[in-house]
Amino acid sequence: MGNYKKYLPLWIGLALAAGVFIGSKLNFNDNTEKIFATNSKKDKLNRLIDYIDYEYVDNVNTDSIVDVTVNGILENLDPHSVYIPKSEYQHNADDMRGAFTGIGVSFYIYKDTIAVIRSIEGGPAEKAGIKGGDRILYADGKKLFGELVNRDSISNYLKGEINSKVSLDVYRPSQKKVLELKVRRKQVPLVSVDASYKLDEDLGYIKINRFSETTFKEFETALDKLKDQGIKKLVLDLRNNPGGYISTAERVVDEFLEDDKLVLITKNKSGDINKTYATRRGDFEHGKLYVLINENSASASEIVAGALQDNDKGTIIGRRSFGKGLVQREMSLGDGSAVRLTIARYYTPTGRSIQRPYGNGNETYYSDYEKRYRNGELIHADSIKVADSLKYKTPKGKVVYGGGGIIPDVFVPKDTSVENETLQYVSRSGFMSYFIFEYLEKNRDMFKGIKFDDFRKNFIVDEKLSKEFIEYAKFNEAQIDLSNYTEDLKRTLKANIAQQLFGPNEYEIILNENDPMLLKVLELEASNHLEKN
Numbered sequence: 405m406g407n408y409k410k411y412l413p414l415w416i417g418l419a420l421a422a423g424v425f426i427g428s429k430l431n432f433n434d435n436t437e438k439i440f441a442t443n444s445k446k447d448k449l450n451r452l453i454d455y456i457d458y459e460y461v462d463n464v465n466t467d468s469i470v471d472v473t474v475n476g477i478l479e480n481l482d483p484h485s486v487y488i489p490k491s492e493y494q495h496n497a498d499d500m501r502g503a504f505t506g507i508g509v510s511f512y513i514y515k516d517t518i519a520v521i522r523s524i525e526g527g528p529a530e531k532a533g534i535k536g537g538d539r540i541l542y543a544d545g546k547k548l549f550g551e552l553v554n555r556d557s558i559s560n561y562l563k564g565e566i567n568s569k570v571s572l573d574v575y576r577p578s579q580k581k582v583l584e585l586k587v588r589r590k591q592v593p594l595v596s597v598d599a600s601y602k603l604d605e606d607l608g609y610i611k612i613n614r615f616s617e618t619t620f621k622e623f624e625t626a627l628d629k630l631k632d633q634g635i636k637k638l639v640l641d642l643r644n645n646p647g648g649y650i651s652t653a654e655r656v657v658d659e660f661l662e663d664d665k666l667v668l669i670t671k672n673k674s675g676d677i678n679k680t681y682a683t684r685r686g687d688f689e690h691g692k693l694y695v696l697i698n699e700n701s702a703s704a705s706e707i708v709a710g711a712l713q714d715n716d717k718g719t720i721i722g723r724r725s726f727g728k729g730l731v732q733r734e735m736s737l738g739d740g741s742a743v744r745l746t747i748a749r750y751y752t753p754t755g756r757s758i759q760r761p762y763g764n765g766n767e768t769y770y771s772d773y774e775k776r777y778r779n780g781e782l783i784h785a786d787s788i789k790v791a792d793s794l795k796y797k798t799p800k801g802k803v804v805y806g807g808g809g810i811i812p813d814v815f816v817p818k819d820t821s822v823e824n825e826t827l828q829y830v831s832r833s834g835f836m837s838y839f840i841f842e843y844l845e846k847n848r849d850m851f852k853g854i855k856f857d858d859f860r861k862n863f864i865v866d867e868k869l870s871k872e873f874i875e876y877a878k879f880n881e882a883q884i885d886l887s888n889y890t891e892d893l894k895r896t897l898k899a900n901i902a903q904q905l906f907g908p909n910e911y912e913i914i915l916n917e918n919d920p921m922l923l924k925v926l927e928l929e930a931s932n933h934l935e936k937n
Contacts, residue, residue, distance in 0.1 A: 481746065490739060508527020512838065536904060666714075695718055706725050721813065756805070895914060
């Protein structure tokens with residue numbers, strides 16, 4: 405257990421870094437253009453590949469050599485200039501478009517069979533009657549179960565052209581029969597607004613997990629619904645949000661800032677400066693605002709937090725954000741692959757760059773979480789090191805800093821205990837989600853027809869289920885001791901059950917019930933109320 409405790413922060417840091425690295429592939433300007441150039445350097449590379457193709461003694465996959473070469477070149481630029489191979493391009497494109505064409509189910513490969521976790525709300529599968537626990541056996545007569553079937557090929561059979569039909573044979577364990585269903589493929593949303601609900605009578609909550617093409621529309625719909633319910637204040641949760649389209653972030657900021665307020669400054673290689681200003685369309689310019697950030701909030705998330713902080717709008721709560729102040733543009737490489745190349749730096753309205761130094765290589769850059777853990781800044785606000793030379797002032801005189809992330813107005817420490825880090829690690833590892841699926845397989849009748857409000861009030865995760873999970877996790881090589889975190893474990897298990905039964909919104913509602921940053925918001929609200937009275 406000693407070594408486990410010693411290296412757990414490193415594992416957590418690597419997991420966070422992986423999230424931001426994946427996010428860095430998403431953080432780019434959506435203005436694309438193709439650049440072609442012919443010069444001696446390009447000819448040199450082409451000639452080398454030709455020599456290997458035609459003259460080298462052994463047969464070599466030169467495609468893989470090209471991929472390695474491209475990655476090697478980009479690694480010498482900056483951490484956020486990335487190569488997207490053809491095999492990954494469609495997935496990345498779907499993620500940023502915010503939709504894909506398919507039947508709309510989330511599933512596991514469970515005992516060599518597609519087991520439906522849940523049908524996506526409003527999607528074709530839900531309309532066809534496919535439910536959690538169903539097994540999809542055949543698609544247009546093609547067998548989708550057995551040892552030789554992999555997840556990628558399964559996804560290809562379920563996806564397809566929009567409005568095309570697929571005939572599915574679906575086994576329903578509760579009825580012990582096979583259903584023959586025809587499903588018409590449609591555009592299925594990849595939701596970027598995980599949750600939106602009321603925290604109290606006039607305080608709303610919206611959580612955004614990335615900034616895709618559809619994010620602003622999702623956000624606007626959520627905000628309008630909360631306003632109709634009477635909210636006057638809002639918590640915007642950008643924790644663990646790795647970024648996305650700059651234009652989407654700017655539109656979200658515009659909802660909160662008055663006309664002609666500066667939102668963002670970008671500067672390219674030639675020194676050309678572009679400034680973006682708020683427009684008159686903002687729908688929450690007079691509402692009170694809180695923004696939650698942490699060490700894994702990056703790029704477009706930092707644009708939102710920085711623009712609001714520099715315009716003295718709202719209160720930024722949490723911990724110092726990741727520190728990514730570079731802009732990428734996607735460029736096709738002509739063979740189905742692409743490169744996202746850094747083409748500019750961005751600055752917040754006061755003129756500060758929040759990009760962290762990256763001169764010591766990608767490994768050092770992405771291990772910053774461990775550094776923050778070791779120097780204590782995740783626990784103590786005064787451990788955050790800032791340079792006076794990077795000091796700026798907002799219009800109302802508030803001091804803000806550049807040089808590496810957004811420093812919040814109100815600091816909330818992270819629980820870095822081994823037990824809590826373990827719980828976070830296991831929650832992300834997939835053990836818990838898979839465990840809950842197996843639990844529901846045995847107990848679906850118990851939840852049949854239950855509404856979320858009743859589930860939230862009346863369902864209790866007991867000691868038996870907690871202990872079963874701990875044993876299950878140990879069996880999966882996660883040696884954990886959560887004896888001091890029983891209530892947190894129970895809450896996380898309950899949230900995962902809610903997610904598989906009801907969806908991500910309900911997952912967040914339960915998980916947030918004892919969230920330190922939201923408790924801080926409520927504390928500030930109570931303090932403000934006392935001051936007014």
